[in-house]
Amino acid sequence: MLKRLLLIINPTSGRGMIKDYLLLIIKELSLAGYEVVVYPTKSKNDATNKMKEAKSYDLIVASGGDGTLNEVITGLIKANANTPIAYIPTGTTNDFATTLGIPKNIPRAVKLCTEGKIAPIDIGQFDERYFTYVAAFGAFTDVAYETPQPRKNMLGGLAYLIEGLLKLPAIQSYKCRITYSGGVIEGDYIFGMISNSDSVAGIKNAFGNHADLSDGLFEVTLIRAPKNLLDIHRILTDFLNTTYDPEYVVTLKTDRITVESEQDVKWTLDGEDGGVLKSVHIRSLQHRVQICCPKL
Numbered sequence: 001m002l003k004r005l006l007l008i009i010n011p012t013s014g015r016g017m018i019k020d021y022l023l024l025i026i027k028e029l030s031l032a033g034y035e036v037v038v039y040p041t042k043s044k045n046d047a048t049n050k051m052k053e054a055k056s057y058d059l060i061v062a063s064g065g066d067g068t069l070n071e072v073i074t075g076l077i078k079a080n081a082n083t084p085i086a087y088i089p090t091g092t093t094n095d096f097a098t099t100l101g102i103p104k105n106i107p108r109a110v111k112l113c114t115e116g117k118i119a120p121i122d123i124g125q126f127d128e129r130y131f132t133y134v135a136a137f138g139a140f141t142d143v144a145y146e147t148p149q150p151r152k153n154m155l156g157g158l159a160y161l162i163e164g165l166l167k168l169p170a171i172q173s174y175k176c177r178i179t180y181s182g183g184v185i186e187g188d189y190i191f192g193m194i195s196n197s198d199s200v201a202g203i204k205n206a207f208g209n210h211a212d213l214s215d216g217l218f219e220v221t222l223i224r225a226p227k228n229l230l231d232i233h234r235i236l237t238d239f240l241n242t243t244y245d246p247e248y249v250v251t252l253k254t255d256r257i258t259v260e261s262e263q264d265v266k267w268t269l270d271g272e273d274g275g276v277l278k279s280v281h282i283r284s285l286q287h288r289v290q291i292c293c294p295k296l
């Protein structure tokens with residue numbers, strides 16, 4: 001009997017290039033012994049809803065950007081399913097594909113769907129929501145979903161950084177109390193990132209934190225509020241040189257973290273809008289998803 005495969009495609013992600021490869025993808029997956037069901041997403045959260053059927057498939061293949069992969073994984077967890085997931089990155093930045101070592105070349109990514117190895121990865125739980133590689137607040141983070149899609153398509157990964165730099169004069173800080181497995185810290189921060197990835201917003205190892213995707217731990221980076229222009233200059237220079245002064249940049253690892261603030265804090269999850277919250281509990285779901293990656 002043929003194995004069943006659900007191919008979820010976001011036709012709007014990236015530059016819409018997936019349309020040119022659709023036949024090739026279906027042919028390759030069929031030749032590998034799968035009966036392929038193709039599902040083009042029609043709106044936001046459509047991929048999550050479709051994943052209610054996840055248990056009746058042997059493999060799920062997600063094609064789109066980081067937002068699509070997030071929706072597919074969210075649907076898998078909500079359906080309490082463990083079906084392995086393979087990923088064809090066709091988004092703008094494809095941060096998580098970079099971390100997983102999945103090629104951006106579509107034919108090569110398709111081959112990997114059937115020839116790669118299935119490995120467990122950790123997923124972040126953010127209150128009742130989930131993220132695959134990053135939850136972040138503060139400077140730069142609103143950029144990902146405020147940048148219009150045509151502009152993202154035109155500029156690719158650089159779009160986020162440029163938009164962020166343009167916003168620096170209006171930088172806002174958040175007075176936060178942060179509770180994690182190693183203790184409690186308090187301070188004024190302009191940026192916070194809880195991640196499980198080597199690439200965020202198209203920038204590799206931005207804070208020198210190397211991620212182990214299955215150790216049950218997040219890499220946390222917090223940037224303290226600069227007091228003057230000289231501080232801003234130092235932070236940006238550190239950022240460009242990848243050398244960090246602990247006075248400005250705090251890095252730590254933890255399996256759980258609570259971020260509380262008296263102010264409304266605007267979050268992003270995997271580059272999409274994460275809502276405005278005064279308090280959030282984040283924990284790592286170790287080995288929650290089986291994902292297809294390159295063999296070492």
Ligand SMILES: Nc1ncnc2c1ncn2[C@@H]1O[C@H](COP(=O)(O)OP(=O)(O)OP(=O)(O)O)[C@@H](O)[C@H]1O
Pocket residue numbers: 010011012013014015041042043044045046064065066067068069071090091092093094095271272
């Ligand atoms: N048919 C559709 N029309 C409009 N939006 C859609 C449709 N299908 C899915 N979406 C939404 O498109 C959004 C962006 O998708 P995705 O992140 O995969 O692409 P991207 O932004 O190009 O890539 P990246 O996140 O890697 O930069 C997601 O929030 C998803 O819900």
